[in-house]
Amino acid sequence: MLKILKYSFYDLMRSRWSYVYFGFYLLLGFVLLFLNNDVSKAVITLMNIIIVLTPLIGTIFGVMYYYNSKEFTELLLAQPIQRSHIIRGQYVGVSLSLTLSLVLGLGIPFVLYGLFMSAAIFDFGLLLVVGAFLNFIFVALSYNIALSTENKIKGFGYAILMWLMLAVIYDGLFMISLLLFNEYPLDTFSLAATMFNPIDLSRILILLQLDISALLGYTGAVFKKFFGTSFGMLSSLLVLVLWVWLPLLRMNWKLKKKDF
Amino acid sequence: MKKLCILIGLLACIPAVFAKQIVVCQTCEVSTVKEAIAMAEDGDEVRVQKGWYRENSIVIDKSISLIGEEGAVIDGEQAAGILIFETDHFTIKGLKIINVGVSYTVDHAAIKVVRAKDFTIEDCVLENVFFGILIEKSARGRIRRNNISGQGTTEAGSGNGVHIWHSTGMEVSANELFHMRDGIYFEFVDDSEVFHNLSYQNLRYGLHFMFSNRDIYHHNEFRNNGSGVAVMFSKYISMYENKFMNNWGAASYGLLLKEIYDAEIYRNVFSKNTVAIKGEGCTRIQYTHNTFLRNGWAIKIAGACYTNIFEKNDFMHNYLDMSYYRKVNDNRFNNNYWSEYSGYDLDKDGLGDVPYRPVKLFSYLVNKTPESLVLLRSLFVDILNFSEKVSPVFTPDNLMDKNPLMQRIND
Numbered sequence: 001m002l003k004i005l006k007y008s009f010y011d012l013m014r015s016r017w018s019y020v021y022f023g024f025y026l027l028l029g030f031v032l033l034f035l036n037n038d039v040s041k042a043v044i045t046l047m048n049i050i051i052v053l054t055p056l057i058g059t060i061f062g063v064m065y066y067y068n069s070k071e072f073t074e075l076l077l078a079q080p081i082q083r084s085h086i087i088r089g090q091y092v093g094v095s096l097s098l099t100l101s102l103v104l105g106l107g108i109p110f111v112l113y114g115l116f117m118s119a120a121i122f123d124f125g126l127l128l129v130v131g132a133f134l135n136f137i138f139v140a141l142s143y144n145i146a147l148s149t150e151n152k153i154k155g156f157g158y159a160i161l162m163w164l165m166l167a168v169i170y171d172g173l174f175m176i177s178l179l180l181f182n183e184y185p186l187d188t189f190s191l192a193a194t195m196f197n198p199i200d201l202s203r204i205l206i207l208l209q210l211d212i213s214a215l216l217g218y219t220g221a222v223f224k225k226f227f228g229t230s231f232g233m234l235s236s237l238l239v240l241v242l243w244v245w246l247p248l249l250r251m252n253w254k255l256k257k258k259d260f
Numbered sequence: 261m262k263k264l265c266i267l268i269g270l271l272a273c274i275p276a277v278f279a280k281q282i283v284v285c286q287t288c289e290v291s292t293v294k295e296a297i298a299m300a301e302d303g304d305e306v307r308v309q310k311g312w313y314r315e316n317s318i319v320i321d322k323s324i325s326l327i328g329e330e331g332a333v334i335d336g337e338q339a340a341g342i343l344i345f346e347t348d349h350f351t352i353k354g355l356k357i358i359n360v361g362v363s364y365t366v367d368h369a370a371i372k373v374v375r376a377k378d379f380t381i382e383d384c385v386l387e388n389v390f391f392g393i394l395i396e397k398s399a400r401g402r403i404r405r406n407n408i409s410g411q412g413t414t415e416a417g418s419g420n421g422v423h424i425w426h427s428t429g430m431e432v433s434a435n436e437l438f439h440m441r442d443g444i445y446f447e448f449v450d451d452s453e454v455f456h457n458l459s460y461q462n463l464r465y466g467l468h469f470m471f472s473n474r475d476i477y478h479h480n481e482f483r484n485n486g487s488g489v490a491v492m493f494s495k496y497i498s499m500y501e502n503k504f505m506n507n508w509g510a511a512s513y514g515l516l517l518k519e520i521y522d523a524e525i526y527r528n529v530f531s532k533n534t535v536a537i538k539g540e541g542c543t544r545i546q547y548t549h550n551t552f553l554r555n556g557w558a559i560k561i562a563g564a565c566y567t568n569i570f571e572k573n574d575f576m577h578n579y580l581d582m583s584y585y586r587k588v589n590d591n592r593f594n595n596n597y598w599s600e601y602s603g604y605d606l607d608k609d610g611l612g613d614v615p616y617r618p619v620k621l622f623s624y625l626v627n628k629t630p631e632s633l634v635l636l637r638s639l640f641v642d643i644l645n646f647s648e649k650v651s652p653v654f655t656p657d658n659l660m661d662k663n664p665l666m667q668r669i670n671d
Contacts, residue, residue, distance in 0.1 A: 047637070048637060051638075051639075052639050167639050167640075168639050168640045168643065169640075170640075171635055171638045171639070171640035171641070172640050174635065175625065175632055175635055175640065178629045178631050178632045179625065179628065179629055179632070182628065182629040182631075186629070186631040187631060190631050190634045194634065199638075200635075200638065203637065203638060204634065207636065207637065215534060215556040215557075215579060215633060215636070223634070
């Protein structure tokens, strides 16, 4: 598996798209910090971008990579290597290279602008951790979709739909249910509803670090009480891990049955 | 003419001839403040020299000047109130007064003033007090350059820095107030002025007005207070060039206006408050040239507000600019600068050509269900706000700034 990982990682490292992606984050980081020199304020703007863009790029990249390397995969399958090792190696390779682009692309400008001297280092670190998780989660989800769909166009369609679902439609349904049931106490419900969507969960995790919880009034207090403690932090990280692990499980199960 | 001059000169000398000076020090003949007060007569000066005087409940009913020299400390040893003035025309200056007793039934104060006129309290340091300066039924007092602090941890177990009740013509200036319940508290205080004070880290309000009319406060700074500044049930209050900063918390605001009429609020800076201004039942209020910077809500208006006029304010980078619970009534917005305004100015007159609507669909939804604020900064909300901006359906259509400014004006 490590060998496959290494190959797909090097393959991606040589690919143009990784550099474009890396360059994009690098430019974004520099421009943000150039426009306002304050590291902690740049973190807020960055959050907006990361929670939308990282999942989208992860999804598209994952699907694209699977379909592109399908022939190579089939060739490998003819060799005496376990199926799950091949696919998992590819998966980790893609996620890792995307994460590397993110971490380096944003890390370099922030370090140059004095991240280590500023108080925002923890927020920034959390932002990168959350970004990395989103990469792993969405590449896993898109691999699942690609494995289950033979048709490329359909696969792309489903993947984009999945992203749209989690990034936009879920929040819409969430909002509608909040409005419908506003006569009931909703804070536990909204807490649970955020846990079920990795994008929402990452957003709330970062927002609470930025002390926006005061705006939320009572609900904010409930959220702060939950996420502010080490238990809440651990359990939300655990949920993020679950979001990686469950798609991986399904991937395995699917691989066993799949007829290549 | 010459004779008249001499006569006036002589007359002016009379009090000086009769007034005497009493010196208090721990090795002197007079070694306590109480003794000195007992010996003094109207117009005398009592000088307290360096030393630690453990005294409390000192009642002063003569028009004297009580002057503390450097290092003079009166320690109430947490027993009761310390100085109680029941006279007109007195001065107290430069004393350090510490450790006032906490009581849940009596309002113990470091300096209590009852039914006095024309007095001055200046340059005093009051530490670990229950109430700092407590003034009742008085007129024309000047409270200047005092430093007042307490150690209260609960609202019930702490008092106010400067507490004035039922008085007129007071001046409270250049004081520093912290760790009290309210920094400055006015109840039934008319025609008074509060300026150049610094009030911070108080448990409740930095400044609190109740039932007080025709007062002015300006050039004060209020920061990190439990819930900001409150002006309630008052008329004709002028508030200008104050700074309201960092009043951040689930129940905090920069400025709370409740049942107030005919006020002016101008050239203030509101920065990093959960709610910069919260208005409830306020009528005929002019908001001009204020700066709202990075607040949660810049303006939150509950019901029954009429003729609130917002002109030439800067609204910069607030999470939500505006929120209205009820009807807009005849409140007006004109010529403000909004950092989120995305219109254009083709005729280059400095005014945007399309109106700006400060209430977003999201803030409308948040009013209906506060929990939906959980979705702040999500993509869905951005899309929602955008579509509402293009064609407003839910947000009140008469709530808009018809002539938004293109550049900020209050720097």
